[in-house]
Amino acid sequence: MSSTILYGYWRSSASYRVRIALAWKGIAYTYVPVNLLDGEQRSEAHLARNPMGYVPAVEVDGELFTESLAIFELLDGLHPETPRLFSAEPRRRARQLAACHTIASGIQPLQNLSVLGKLPLDAEGKKAWAQHFISHGFTALERQLQAEPSATGFAMGDAFSAVDACIVPQIYAAKRFDVDLAPYPRIVRAYETAGSLAAVAGAAPERQIDAKL
Amino acid sequence: MSSTILYGYWRSSASYRVRIALAWKGIAYTYVPVNLLDGEQRSEAHLARNPMGYVPAVEVDGELFTESLAIFELLDGLHPETPRLFSAEPRRRARQLAACHTIASGIQPLQNLSVLGKLPLDAEGKKAWAQHFISHGFTALERQLQAEPSATGFAMGDAFSAVDACIVPQIYAAKRFDVDLAPYPRIVRAYETAGSLAAVAGAAPERQIDAKL
Known part of the structure; x- marks a missing residue:
């Protein structure tokens, strides 16, 4: 074990x-x-x-x-x-990885709190910076997802994948920064679809033992 | 074909x-x-x-x-x-991936030219910003590599891997920003070892058809 x-x-x-x-x-x-x-x-x-x-x-x-x-x-x-989190088929896996990287290297590093803390900007300026990079990445991600039909609503294809596991926390962050999500219907649909899974709901920040509400 | x-x-x-x-x-x-x-x-x-x-x-x-x-x-x-670029063994592969991500999501997004262009800093301030994030990531990467013995000098183990393919361009960028490389002997050794391969030498920026020297 x-x-x-x-x-x-x-x-x-x-x-x-x-x-x-x-x-x-x-x-x-x-x-x-x-x-x-x-x-x-x-x-x-x-x-x-x-x-x-x-x-x-x-x-x-x-x-x-x-x-x-x-x-x-x-x-x-x-x-x-x-x-599985990633497909075993190389092309599909590469598309899933690219969507994950759009979030994990294209958005998140630019709007995490340690980076925002170093920016020579006031609170409103930091928020605008975060909104800019989240919106830029989401615009790309929306296009990536639009190219991947899903009957169920998950991000890529009909099953939950690593892409969904990246989208849920990034939407959580986007909401903290008041990002307008209206231009990203496919991302929001994936977020809502994943959110209906018990595994995803139980992972929410507010449900962790160190949550300070 | x-x-x-x-x-x-x-x-x-x-x-x-x-x-x-x-x-x-x-x-x-x-x-x-x-x-x-x-x-x-x-x-x-x-x-x-x-x-x-x-x-x-x-x-x-x-x-x-x-x-x-x-x-x-x-x-x-x-x-x-x-x-191969990555090992097929899951633990070794995960360590290689983590080292690649140290560069690809931990350093590069924070010092690429489009992000530097958006920083409300003068040229010296932008350079100091890039040096900070490269040094922070290299400090972590040096520790990751120190934990991986290599008889040949490559980044992780005795063979060339994806980690080396990430290190070479990141050192190239570090040199452009005048980062002091003395604290990172293991990274520099991997860079020099990889640089002796014809495949790596031929990929150098200055050898591409769009290079403006």
Whole structure:
């Protein structure tokens, strides 16, 4: 029996992605909160888990792994008996990965709190910056999803995938920054479709033990 | 016989990564430059290839793919007879992916020219911003590589991998921003080791048909 520990933070997008992925695959895990407001992510104990000083980190049988999309692939590789996050077909997988990267490298790094904190802008300026990069990425993502018919509403094709696991936390962040979601009907439909799954609902930030409401 | 077209730009990090990957795998391709200085990446013709308005895009038998790391996986999937970019072993693969993401989502998005252009900072301030994020990411990456012994000098283990294909362009960018590389001996060793390969040398920005020297 393998042991899985998730080091995360309730509001972190990347932690949220991994909570969704673990729940979707039905993998039991221990959740260990890392308090970003107290600077715990910069402690040597946490840097040994994640050298970037970010969350999440996942420990599987004592070995540590970082980066949410790398963790997705790890989970598909270690738990082939559980529902897949990525297709095994190379072209479809590449399209799923590209949509995930639109969020994970095209949007999220530019609007996370540590980057916003370094911007020489006032609160309104920081919000406009975040809105700009979320809208730019969502415009691209909407186009990516429009090219992928779905009878069910999931992001790419008829089944839940890694793309949905990335969309849900990014919409959560977009709402915090008051982004107008009207131009992105396909993304919003995927968000709502995924949100109806118990695995996704249970991964919500407000339902974590470290949530400060 | 499959046909492969790379839409790229000589100085783009992500284009450079994909040139290295294609050459390493020995995949013949047609190179179509997209002139970022003329704004060609924002044309509808290019947005149809890459909805983010970024480079690269790769066209395989008429189908378009974006995001360098997704393209790496596509190439491994479509050309299993060529040298691999990622290990097939899930844990090793996850560590390689995490190191690639340290560069592709942890560093590059924060110091690319379109983001620097939006920063309300003067030239010196933009340079300091880029140096900060490159140094932060390299500090983490150095630690990731130190944990992976290599007899040959490559980034992770004894063979060239996707990690090396990400390191070479990121060092190229670091040099443009005058980043002090002394604290990162393991990264520099991987850069120099990879640079001795003909596949890597031939992918250098200055050797592309659109290079403006």
